[in-house]
Amino acid sequence: MYKVLKVDGSTIYLGGANKEIITVDKDSFNYENPKVGDAVQVFKNDDLVIAVKTDSAPEQNRMPEGIMRSDENVLGTSAEKVKTEKHAKPLYKKPWFIVLMVILVLGVIGSSVGGDENASSSSSNEKNNATEKTQEVKKKEVPQEYKNALNKAQLYSDTMYMSKKGIYKQLTSDAGEGFPEKAAQYAIKHVKANWKENALMKAKTYYEDMSMSKDAIYDQLVSEYGEQFTAEQAKYAIEHLD
CATH class of the missing domain: 2.40.50 (OB fold (Dihydrolipoamide Acetyltransferase, E2P))
Known part of the structure; x- marks a missing residue:
């Protein structure tokens, strides 16, 4: 630029x-x-x-306020508890039988608790595996044109310090990169940029190289025909010029 x-x-x-x-x-x-x-x-x-x-470059009909998101369904499994009730015929007046029954009951309770914990752990692992597989599939399904749009967006941010809206217009403009809107939306969502710092770098260029006043720089930063930063981003840039 x-x-x-x-x-x-x-x-x-x-x-x-x-x-x-x-x-x-x-x-x-x-x-x-x-x-x-x-x-x-x-x-x-x-x-x-x-x-x-x-x-x-021609104006877009409107600037999307957000980036489209795809829903992710994660299927989990739940373990069922199986309760086994054991009925035994009591033997009258035989203490050894009563002691044996107590030991058996305690053993059944411990086994049931351990089974529930194992089932819960298994369910959690299956859910995590399903989530990871879904994410891997989605990552592989990203079209190459989307990746190209993201690379262009990163270049404009890193070297030309353009605004979010300015990059989107440049990506979708027929006189610019000519990407589809969905590819540009993906790029804007995933580009790694600090928009306030981009605004500051632009402001320094106008201030140091073109000797413009701070008021004029602010107007240029927020103008629809200029850099198209937000008012908050432009204010940050002006405050940090000196």
């Missing part, structure tokens, strides 16, 4: 995020009258250079 720093006749000076400055002929722009502060994306092929204004 580049910004127009200076217009000198037919020569246009562009500034990149890493303080890189390049010169482009005015005829290389896809629109008339480039102005200082315009955000453009530069495409090169041998000697051919084309500068495309990024805010010329």
Whole structure:
């Protein structure tokens, strides 16, 4: 991503995020009258250079507020208790028989408790295994196009410090990456980014390289035709400029 720093006749000076400055002929722009502060994306092929204004990408009908989620059903098994009642015919006036019965009853109780614990442990293990297998299947089922969209989103965040909404527009725009909405939604959900820090890095570029005021930087950060950060993210960036 580049910004127009200076217009000198037919020569246009562009500034990149890493303080890189390049010169482009005015005829290389896809629109008339480039102005200082315009955000453009530069495409090169041998000697051919084309500068495309990024805010010329068509607006999406709406920005999804969330990322679609798929339901995950985990099947667990429950163990049944089997109670065995043992009825014995009492033998009158024989103490040894009574003692024997007490020992037998205690043994049955201990066996029942141990069986319940084993059954509960087995049920828990089966449930965990089912969850892990479901997650592995879902991971393998991610389409390659979704992965490509995620890689692009990570690149825009790490190198160009773009906002969440800005990346989504760039991914789905016909003049940008042209990914389907679902692929872009997957990318936005899984991209690893600190949006406040991205806003701060953008603000520093405007502040140090383009000598813009803090008020102007704030407007550029939150503008629908600018960086499209949230008000909270832009406020954080302005507060941490110095």
